[in-house]
Amino acid sequence: AGLSACNRGEDPAGEQVTLAVSTLNNPFFVDLRDGAEAEAAELGLELSVVDAQNDSATQANQLATAATDGSAGVVINAVDSAAAGAGLASVTGAEIPVVAVDRAVEGAEVASLVASDNVAGGEQAAQALAEALGGEGKIIILEGVPGASSTNERGEGFEKGLAEFDGIESVASQTAKYDRATALDVTTNLLQSHPDVTGVLAMNDEMALGAIQALGSRAGDDVMVVGFDGTADGFAAVADGTLHATIAQNPTELGRQSIEVMVKVLAGEEVEALQNVAVDTVTADNVADFTE
Amino acid sequence: MQANPLLRLEKISKSFGHVQVIHDVTVDVHPGRVTVLLGENGAGKSTLIKMIAGVHAPSGGRILVDGAEVRIPDTKASEALGIATIHQELNLVPSMTVAENITLGRTPRRFGVINRRRMRAIAREALATIGLDVDVDTPVGDLGIARQQLVEIAKALSLDARILILDEPTAALTTSEIKALFDVVRDLKARGVGMVFISHHLDEIAEIGDDVNVLRDGEFVARVPADTHEDELIRLMVGRSIDKQFPREPSPAPAGAPVQLDVSALEAPGLGPISLQVRPGEVVALAGLMGAGRTELLRCLAGADAYTSGRVEVRGERLAPYDVAAATAAGVGHVPEDRKMQGLVLDASVAENIGYATVRSTSRFGLVDRKGQRRRASAVAERLRIRMDSIDQPIRSLSGGNQQKAVFGRWFTAGSKVLLLDEPTRGVDVGAKVEIYELINEITADGGCVLMASSDLPEVLGMADRILVMSQGRIAGELPAESATQDSIMQLAVSNVNRDEEPANPQGATA
Amino acid sequence: MSAATTRRRLDIKSFLANNGALVGLVVLCLALWAATPRFLTGPNLLNVGIQVSTIAVMAFGLTFVIVAAGIDLSVGSVAALSAMVSAYWVGDLALPGAWSIVVGLAVGALCGLVTGVMSAYGKLPTFIASLAMLTIVRGLTLVISDGRPIPTSDSVAFLGSSLGPVPMPIVVMVVTGLIAAFVLNRTVVGKNAFAVGGNIEAARLSGIPVKRVLVTVFVISGLFAGLAGMLLAGRLESAQPTLATGYELDAIAATVIGGASLAGGVGRITGTLIGALVLAVIRNGLNLLSVSSFWQQVVIGVVIALAVGFDVLRRKNVRH
């Protein structure tokens, strides 16, 4: 297939593009990959997907490999924004164009960033929960993997969002590592020391679902839970009424658009530096729109 | 006796937990003399010398060196006082070479970098003193136990100590190495080195010892000269006399009885071809020099090692090669050469160690017969007079001789019909040996048979019905027990059976 | 009567001597009790019981492998695959739900069999054989699920539910604990595992079928891991592809905290349970005290070291 990375302006069909994903152990990124794969098939690209299993260095290794394996372009879903820049040096050095998806890249030039904003999403999540509680009550926050950039960004968004509501008190903020089983245990334990909690704000749907499991019949009734991602299970829980809201990122769309932008770049067309994919607050009112 | 002992143990006591194993024992070591410690298995000999070696701290009493009281918290302290110790159990690192083992803990170095040439030179010199010819770069684990023992001895000798302690150094050796060792001991004596010597071979005491200190149950019993008659030594040690050291009662098989163990043309690298037969009721001894291949032959028969060709049958049934479980099921029992590495699970209890061969055979629906296992273990421990606090004690804390008895007891309990014994009485005291011999009699009277490798020639002559002498991996000849002598055995043992090939000398290349 | 008293006292002593980390656990509980009134309440203790169940059941099986001087790094992945296949069985294949538990157990046992055969007959070090299985099995889990959670069958969900006031996970843990202890201490398999772990050469020369023993302990470990996976999935009512990731370290730690030696030949089911409880109680306590996520990790490490340290200290006192 594509022997050179420099044949801009020609028809990119048949070229190989590498999609470097942070992890596929999470339905969110599986959806993202599926969106990308569908679009690549449609446009006749050869898509090679590599999975860094959430490790920045593994991702750097994979990027270095992509720089020499004949890829005409690289779509990166960074494990960590700060670390990805150095990892991309070999790719940009080889003049291979880069499109970032879902997470920004610091310290390297990318043709475009296709993303939904984690900070803004966090803010929306906090607002959704606060409003559901009538601006009053004690809540607990379930954090993602400590140190992960999404954890930091959503945390920032939560803070912003909650700042507007004086009546909301966050009584505990603990990590459940983006994991459903861990969230079940952590929430159960937190409910022991804070039995009067009326809201749970989780940094992803997996943890929100774990919290719902811990709450049992109280979920959606006495206690409002808000998640993040808009996974299939998340939407189902919203429809059930156990999950009050989730911030739908539309990962399939993220993946699809990242490929669309990459094809434009390879064809030598101009693209937007930032391509925003809508982040929606999904509640029982509008969940049907997302699950047809 | 002389006035100034080099080393004096004064009213020494030692307890482990609530059990006191040494009571107020006083022993002197004089320059140029060999002080013998004599006592039954578990009398406390090794415990006593471990307090000199810095392994155990005494619970009471004093240790004096050159008249001054000393504390010996560890091996380094002991070495600093000029004391070198050869422990009863081998203390070598199997994965390291002979040279590395000999210089262990005092590797010759320059700015922390090892001087390998000097290390090898030290090792070669040490091996030369004891007359062991092995490549110093061989991993110790590749050597048989006799050679390992010699390496251990060489290591201690190379320390140039003023006081040398030898805890049963001869137990694993054959006559010629013992002779070489004693030559060294005499030389050290002449140079004024004071020595402590422990052995269950009473003939060695008269040969090399000066004063004998007899211990019984951790108490001092008597101090007598080394030329004291053996019967008297036994009486002091055991508290009674033993009429027959080798109570063999031949139990000839009825005419026409099928052969129990039939080996034909067995070959393994460096071994064979070997053919032999053992009949019901027979005790056949395997004699030979160190490295003659006795251990390897027994291991092949027991299924512990693979062989390249040949056939082993037990009561007419072919035994699957390299399959200990199959051999065990066919009634074969094997007491291996090295009890610590091959015989025992040191952290398991005495009862468990005795019971390993019968766990499965006595189980019901997969459940262990716990009561029965304990009962059988207790019974055999009592018969063999295994000295212990309790049958549930970890076997690690038993004395060496008592551990050896437990390994033998395992196969007696299993009711094995074909017993393959490799140095079965290594480290066992005279009294307990008799017990083992009587059990052997019982087995043969029952129609079982015994094939026994032993470096203890009196034992070979006293217990065997027939003697097969091995040399260079083959059977050099057979001697009937009635007419065999130590000399006739040795003659066969040194014979060159590979006449047609070039002179066999496995280590020749390194010379 | 006095003899009986002595005997009982001795038993307690030997129980303590054999269940070292117990002291650490008790101290830990006392400290938490002093720190927060929430700790020593019925509901919270039930929580701890439920939370410990997965690791405990996994570690029960692992104890067999460790006693036999092996290590099984694959338990977390095997738990996930078992849970996933049992969910898939009813979900995508639409087969009878009651069988899903049996299928899950069979998957676990099969994984253990493969690891066992690789190490006993293929002569791979158990670390390598089980590490290979760790990644193979996790990969298969992802392949089967395509990276997405699958809802569990009702029978598996039942394992995670409550029987009246009694949570099923606790029931399962207690029952399997008793079974494991029985098998380890009373059966030929258990005794042989101890012998093989204590000195494999001596075991072999005693006629113990060493290879079969190795395979058996891995099958046992796989079975328990499979059950643990279904317990966890049952509580979540869904099998995640990432289920029980990294649990192997916790399970091994529970076993070692409980007094087992990675050198083999030593280990007890009660000890393992205590080890698992130490870990679960620390986590529960830190949550109750709302310690920050970052400091939590520091504290967990310190407490693990202290809990085992207590044990070492106590044993030293007993010896002399």
Next chain:
Amino acid sequence: MSAATTRRRLDIKSFLANNGALVGLVVLCLALWAATPRFLTGPNLLNVGIQVSTIAVMAFGLTFVIVAAGIDLSVGSVAALSAMVSAYWVGDLALPGAWSIVVGLAVGALCGLVTGVMSAYGKLPTFIASLAMLTIVRGLTLVISDGRPIPTSDSVAFLGSSLGPVPMPIVVMVVTGLIAAFVLNRTVVGKNAFAVGGNIEAARLSGIPVKRVLVTVFVISGLFAGLAGMLLAGRLESAQPTLATGYELDAIAATVIGGASLAGGVGRITGTLIGALVLAVIRNGLNLLSVSSFWQQVVIGVVIALAVGFDVLRRKNVRH
């Protein structure tokens, strides 16, 4: 002359016998070469070299601990803390950059010292001591960084850069590998580690200061882990709080694939390097072949088992 030839042939033979996984590695490379023309190209081999460097350096140090019959689970976390402190040193504390490498190494050594003291003097099993350190050190990394990445100093970034066409990580790996091999084989420290791992009782009775040896090997392990962390951070030009998470398993695997035994007394630096290469080559190859990431994990597991299996097979042939 013929004697020299024999000698050389013997050396090759003994080299092969001592570096078992080499055969596995060669087979793996041949297979990849056949499968894709991209594998055996200069740039790709350089990639592999850079990619292997972190795990290799980490595993060099770990080899000392494993030779001494210990295990060090903390290496991944220690790498992260060293990288983080060295970045913090110049970043938040605004101190001279050249010192940042020294500081990072010191942090690594200190962590090793603590683990070593806990296990040698505190009598904790090395598994527990290093597991405790794993979580403590990771926690501290998060605390220091407040969970956020910090850019590295120029000196550390230099470690991750290229010197003309020669990537620094490869240079560092080669140099430290030579040093490690020298220390392990030619110095008393190394010999004593072998003795302690081969038979701790014999070592003690020979007057070897067993505790000091244990502490020393952990300090060495910590030093190398610290360096590995800075190498990695240098490549990324930033120290992440989650840096090197889970790398301990890879490092241990590299060591064991390279022929070391977790039972102690056996291990070689060349073997460890080969083990690390096996892992890096598999990952690189699977990326080149665009194997789906789920199946990749399955394949990695199978290849690890095969690579070590080759070794076992070959050793069996040699013996008889």
